[in-house]
Amino acid sequence: MxxxxxxxxxxxxxxxxxxxxxxxxxxxxxxxxxxxxxxxxxxxxxxxxxxxxxxxxxxxxxxxxxxxxxxxxxxxxxxxxxxxxxxxxxxxxxxxxxxxQMNHVLEIDAEDMLAVVQPGVTRKQLNAALRGTGLFFPIDPGADASIGGMAATRASGTNAVRYGTMRENVLALEVVLADGRVLRTGTRAKKASAGYDLTRLFVGSEGTLGIFTEITVRLHPLPEDSAVAVVRFPSMQAAVETVIHTIQSGVPIGRVEFLDEVSIHAINRYSKTDLAEAPTLFFEFQGSPRAIEEQVALVGELAREHGAEDFSWASRPEERSRLWEARHQAYFACINLRPGCRGITTDSCVPISKLAEAVLRARAAIDASGLIAPILGHVGDGNFHTVILIDPEDAAELERAETLSAELVEIAQSLGGTCSGEHGVGMGKRAFVAREAGEAGVAVMRAIKTALDPRGILNPGKLVP
Amino acid sequence: MxxxxxxxxxxxxxxxxxxxxxxxxxxxxxxxxxxxxxxxxxxxxxxxxxxxxxxxxxxxxxxxxxxxxxxxxxxxxxxxxxxxxxxxxxxxxxxxxxxxQMNHVLEIDAEDMLAVVQPGVTRKQLNAALRGTGLFFPIDPGADASIGGMAATRASGTNAVRYGTMRENVLALEVVLADGRVLRTGTRAKKASAGYDLTRLFVGSEGTLGIFTEITVRLHPLPEDSAVAVVRFPSMQAAVETVIHTIQSGVPIGRVEFLDEVSIHAINRYSKTDLAEAPTLFFEFQGSPRAIEEQVALVGELAREHGAEDFSWASRPEERSRLWEARHQAYFACINLRPGCRGITTDSCVPISKLAEAVLRARAAIDASGLIAPILGHVGDGNFHTVILIDPEDAAELERAETLSAELVEIAQSLGGTCSGEHGVGMGKRAFVAREAGEAGVAVMRAIKTALDPRGILNPGKLVP
CATH class of the missing domain: 3.30.43.10 (Uridine Diphospho-n-acetylenolpyruvylglucosamine Reductase, domain 2)
Structure with missing residues (x-):
């Protein structure tokens, strides 16, 4: 450039x-x-x-x-x-x-459980359009993001533990390439082995290989029923180990979110909730009433074995919505802990068996840094965030935060995980991606970028190390 | 070249x-x-x-x-x-x-439900190595294929309706590139948004971008219990519509295989079974006994609504194995219908709502061609095969078979599907892939191929149109 x-x-x-x-x-x-x-x-x-x-x-x-x-x-x-x-x-x-302004839901095909949307359609807009069909679009990064942006960053969020990420839920794309040609990838079939998987190559390419103009996404049947539980633990380790065992037991959990005591404190202040300020898991169970009963019994037992102190149920739909809304506002709640600050959000994702170690080491690194950084995340996927609160005007603090962020990445990578579970690479993580992909990986990414965008005009300065 | x-x-x-x-x-x-x-x-x-x-x-x-x-x-x-x-x-x-000879299972990580294998390890070998762990590797294309080959062709098979294909089940790869550099893609984390999805680009690349030397695959908990039913229908349409409604109802079916009366006849002859020679579905239900009971009740009702004539259960493990073994031998059973012949196998995959139309049109095209071609397949994914039996010495017959094969591809593509659900492109489907990918798609595939293998030495004559 x-x-x-x-x-x-x-x-x-x-x-x-x-x-x-x-x-x-x-x-x-x-x-x-x-x-x-x-x-x-x-x-x-x-x-x-x-x-x-x-x-x-x-x-x-x-x-x-x-x-x-x-x-x-x-x-x-x-x-x-x-x-x-x-x-x-x-x-x-x-x-x-x-x-x-490209915000039209072009087609809802309930029989094949898919929707074709323009890139500016947001996830809430699509779900509103799906009302009455018995289907929904599960990918939920918290923000009411555009589906084009979500596909471009390979987004996921709270539901990914059950429904996968944009990787699994984009069936086909229309993409305008760097020279103005229009590419259509994928088909409406559920699977294919008909050549290079261009859909998956473009999902997560962050605008560096083309501009999405149409996205075909998978839809899923609304669960027959669901139940939400908030469970408080004596320690972070106890909470995280409950998650590890839940996942390893194969329970098809709907969602499982971890929030440390700082995050819960932030949420209580911001969303006027009165949750006990302790390491907490939010669980959602989905399915038939009998299936939910089975799941709850199993997870309940695991939680109690790990010392869970309190199992409170949100059974009414409004109560459930309020809880998930509070969870979704957690990022802003954290930012709000320190007026005028901005957040550097880390996005570690590790193999599930390493989750306790990763979270505990993250906590220790945060404590050593002297910075404030709540820990929360989609722990069922081994994915957790810290929101490092910084004064953007304070260069020394920014530097400390960046050192901490790099340290958290190193912990995740050393445990066989990744620097980015769901937020993408963008501007800040290119050096981390370079380390993760290795020399050959960087060379292959660059070769692909150069092959498809030889002049480097598509979102320069992002993703490619 | x-x-x-x-x-x-x-x-x-x-x-x-x-x-x-x-x-x-x-x-x-x-x-x-x-x-x-x-x-x-x-x-x-x-x-x-x-x-x-x-x-x-x-x-x-x-x-x-x-x-x-x-x-x-x-x-x-x-x-x-x-x-x-x-x-x-x-x-x-x-x-x-x-x-x-690169046939070592390098690592079984039961806690993270993954295995690292060399490319020559076969799926049966891996599953034998997993005995006692409570886990299994579900991808099952019928043949005891190597996991390297399965990753290279993005294979799937009977279990894909529940567990996905190699696309969903390869976590990471080690690949030797065209110039001898060693690339490592992916991590052990379940998800990532850390740059181009090189793992998915290489899965299904059929040896044209690199040679796999190590594959990290996802494992799954063995289902607590399973039940297998063989259900006979009055017509192909009735059987296929039962499948469509089963999938649309969201039942997490374990497997559902369709076999037409010709396939059943072939199996009876080859595997010495005595199945009634009618359009038939093989179902497998998996989960806890209660979950299975719920699934069976729902699917049973759907099948009866479509006129299912006979619901026979294979409850003993040996009986179940025998049935699936017979299903897996179906390709050879079909070939065996006509001594000395070879099979041209088609591999259509369509959106589930179009499955009945695709299968019925395929049947009509086969009948019009005068050739023998049993129809069978993994219908829960909208994927079905015909095995066109030909005398390889008879040029006129080969030509008729190729015309029929092209016609079946055209039917699938016109219904929003693909020419290849799971067998890959190889030598024969390059022209079909060109039509499916379009001009820009072909150009992008070629650009990637040229970027990573400029001299075209990796498996030339395959995949790339």
Whole structure:
């Protein structure tokens, strides 16, 4: 990436004219719009694009890509701006391609349990559209993210322990490539062995190989019934070991979320709940009433063996929603613990047997750092986050936080895990990915990137080490 | 691919010397060994390699690849030779890399439910090694294939409806690339969003991007209990519609296999069973006794609604094994219907709602062709095969069979499905893949192939359209 990419420079006037002719008022150079698109939920300083293109169709995306390709101007796809890794920032300038107006649910096929959506459709919007079908789209990263963004970052969240991640739930894609060609990957069949798995290559490619314009996702039958329990433990270790044994027992748990006492304290303050401030698991059991009964009996026994002190049930739907809403607000609740701060969120994911060790070592590292960082996460997948609270103006603190974050990555990688379970690589994790993928892995990623985007105009500065 | 690749020519003597120095007697130029390695279960004429390298370690694979790369000589990975699509044949000559001596189960990690194996380990071997752990490796393509071969073709089989395919069950790979570098993909964590999904790119790449030297697979808890039922239907349509409704109801069925009356007839002759010769479903239900009871009640009701005539239970383990063994022998049973014939196996996979239409249209096309072709398959995934029985010496019949095969592919693709559910592309389906992937899809596949294997020495003539 070089200077000619336009940081601090104006876009070529001919490009501006061409994009204005194509999109009219939906092509914006306004500083307010640009500032909004140069900001996400990460701790990275804002980096606005030089312009924003509010595209409304695949044809328009093709036009925008072709025009920018001609001038070698970067393209940064933008959904809802809820990235935690700086995916939407524009470190090399360029045009932010905002797909929020591509927000149509194109098809719901209840018989084949799939939906075809435009990339700007959010997960809540899709689930609202599914009401009455008996089906739902389970992937739930917390934020009401766009499905395009979720596919691009291989998102997952609380339901992944049962339903998998975007990796398992994207069936097919329409993608505009770096030269404006339109690629369609996948079919509507449940499985295939018909050539390279391009769908899986593009899922998680973070806008660096193409811009998604259509996503076919799998839907799932709504569970017949569900039950939610909040279980308090005497120690973090006891909670995490209950999870390990639950997973190893093969119980098809719906969700299982861990929150340490700091997270629970943050939630109580933020969401006005009155949960006991101790290491806690939120469980959801799903299925027929009999299946739930079996699961509850088994998990209950495991929890008691590990000293669970309290099993409280949320049986009414409103109560359950309130609990999950509080869980989903946990990130903001944590941030709110320290006014004016920003959060550096870590995203370790380890093999389940190493979860207790990973979490306990994370706790020790946090304590040693002197920083505040609640621990919480989707422990059924071996995935947990710490939210390191920092004053963005305090360079020394930022440095300490980055050292801590790197330490947590190293712990996860040394235990056979990964630096990123679900947030993606974005700007901040490229060095960690390099270590994880090794020299050959980095070379292969670069070779693929170069083969599909030789000029490096697609979301430069992200993912590829 | 050009002539210099060596068809009909000798391997460069310096290469022979180098490989002999490296492998000793495990490097073979014997015509018997070569003939064996130029043959698989497909209908393609044998195409022996120029030599066979029986490798025993990753280091040896690296040596063989480096040497062949230097001389531009093709490399064809070889596992058990059970491919149905000509994957192991050597249309451009070259060296067959036989991994059958790399047959060590390197690690069984019961706590994380994974195993690390060398590519020559077969699925039955792995399951034998897992005895006593309470875990199993479910992917079951029928043949006792090597796990390397199964990963390379993205295999699946009877259990995929519940456990997924090799796509879902390979966690990590070690791969020797075209220039001899060793790539390690994936981690032991259950999920990741740490860069391009190289594991999924290599799974299903059929030896065209690299040679697998180590595979980390997911294991699953053995079901607490299981029950098998054989159900006879008045028509193919009734059987298939029962499947559609079973899947749509969300019952977590263990397996559901369809066999038409011709397949049942073939099985009775071959495996000495006395099944009623009618369209039939083999069901397997898995779980706790209560869960099985619930599933059986639901599926039983659906089957009766569709006119099921007979529900017979195989409750004893030996009886169940005998039934599944008979199912697994179905391919050979079909071939055996017509002595001396070979089978062209089609591998359509369609969205579940289109399964009845696909199967009925397939039946009509077979009838119109005048050829014999039993229909059977893993219908819970929308995947079914026809085994077109042909006299390989009869050119006119071969042509009719190929026309029929193309027609069946067209039916599947027109219904939103794929030309290959699980057998891979190999030699025969490249044109079909081109139609399915479209112009941009073919271009992307070629770009990836060229980026990772610029000289085209890895399994040339396979997969890439």
């Amino acid at each position: 070089n200077d000619s990419m336009g940081v601090g420079r104006e876009l070529p006037p001919a490009l501006v004219a061409r994009l204005t002719a194509c999109l009219g008022e939906r092509f914006s150079l306004s500083s307010g719009v640009r500032a909004h698109h140069g900001h996400d939920e990460s701790h990275f300083p804002d980096q606005p694009p030089q312009a924003v293109a509010f595209v409304a169709s695949t044809a328009e995306v093709v036009e925008v890509v072709r025009a920018c390709a001609e001038y070698g101007v970067p393209l940064i796809p933008y959904g809802t701006g809820t990235s935690l890794e700086g995916h939407v920032l524009a470190p090399y300038g360029g045009v932010s391609v905002d797909v929020s | 050009n002539d210099s690749m060596g068809v009909g020519r000798e391997l460069p003597p310096a290469l022979v010397a180098r490989l002999t120095a490296c492998l000793g007697e495990r490097f073979s130029l014997s015509s018997g060994v070569r003939a064996h390695h130029g043959h698989d279960e497909s209908h393609f004429p044998d195409q022996p390699p120029q030599a066979v390298a029986f490798v025993a370690s990753t280091a040896e694979v690296v040596e063989v690849v480096r040497a062949c790369a230097e001389y531009g000589v093709p490399l064809i990975p070889y596992g058990t030779g059970t491919s149905l699509e000509g994957h192991v044949l050597a249309p451009y000559g070259g060296v067959s890399v036989d991994v059958s």
